[in-house]
Amino acid sequence: MMMRLNKFIAHYSTYSRREADKVVQDGYVRVNGEIEENPATQVDEKADVIYVSGKLVSRQEKYTVIVYNKPKGELVTKSDPKGRRTIYDSLSKEFKHYIPVGRLDFASEGVLLLTDASHVATALMESDLERRYKIKIKGEVTSEMEHAMLNGMFIEDATAGGHSHSTITSMEFKPFLGYQIQKNAHNYSTLKVAISEGKNRELRRFFAHFDAEIADLKRISFAEIELNNLPEGKTRFLTRSEYSALFTFLKAEEKLAREMAGNKPKPKLKATFDKAKPAPKPRGDSKANRQGKGKGKGKK
Structure with missing residues (x-):
């Protein structure tokens, strides 16, 4: 599998992406015996031999996957320029180099998988495995929402509900894998939904199209992996x-x-x-x- 040199180093060592950029640019990295100073150089994670400061960095054939019960108020990133709390402020030191499988935004909570193997993270992120969420929206669940959940839809302007810095405007929404309305009321409604992607604030954009802001969003499972009574802010290994x-x-x-x-x-x-x-x-x-x-x- 081909990948950027800086990404390879960040995935298979304790370096952050920014730190990986710096060690490459400063001449501390050798690829197949030659110094490489371009962080964007494509490398084969199986075939190329990569050293950082004389230490071999290589893909691990063994892998570990953990489940983290992410609380609200944490970013899924290594560091934040604004100094906001990230998941790595809560994770123990041994998991500092683990790669998150997708993201949950700052205001979302629940199941977040992390792994020490990039190929595992990529396979899970790009899969159509079921992701289940429990959500609370402002307002009622309308028949128009239900029709879109059952049949999918395309929105030309899907900026509402997205991140303010997102470059994504239009978006196609696949039919939901399933949904269950638990409470339908004028002020707030709650439901469980199952989708196959969950990227780019998909659910927040979906309901924002119907002028229904998501007040609470919790991922309760990824495929067959659930929290299993895992306390908020804690981790567990897969069973x-x-x-x-x-x-x-x-x-x-x-x-x-x-x-x-x-x-x-x-x-x-x-x-x-x-x-x-x-x-x-x-x-x-x-x-x-x-x-x-x-x-x-x-x-x-």
Whole structure:
């Protein structure tokens, strides 16, 4: 898989993206034995040999995935120029280099997956796996909303509900995978919805189109992964069955990629993880294991 050099370093080391830019520009990075000073250089994460300050940085074949119960008031980013709190202010030191699988905005909460392997993060982010949310909107759930949830829609001006700095204007919304209205009232309504993407404030833009602002948004599951009574601001490793399902999903994605490379027709993917037989107990996440020494808890 080809990726930018600075992104590769940030994904597979403790450097932030900005720090990765600096070490590259300052001449501390060698790619296949040659000094490389352009952070945007494309590298093959499987084939190229990359050293930073004489230390090998490489893709890990083993991986760990954690679930973080993100509270409101945290940004999903390494750092914020305005000094606002980020998820990495709450995460323990051993997870500082983990990559978030997608984002939840500042005012949203709930299930956020993080991993130490970029290929796992990419596969999950780009998948059509089901994401479930519990939302509270100002106003009633109208028949027009329900029609759009069932059939999808295209909005030429979808800026309402989006981030103020977003360059996205128009947006196509796929039909929701499902929805359940729990309360429908004039002041506030609550419902559970299931969608297959959730990018670029999709839900906030969707309901803003109907002049219904989202007051609360909580992601309650990603595929089959739920909080499982995880307290707010805390993390947990995937369970054995969750790792097993993830392993099956990633294998299917790799097979699909090979078939696509051979120009075979793309099969329809399910919206949830395929069930799989129990895998061996996940290995640990000790520092030694991340460096390829010893065993710990949570590795796959």
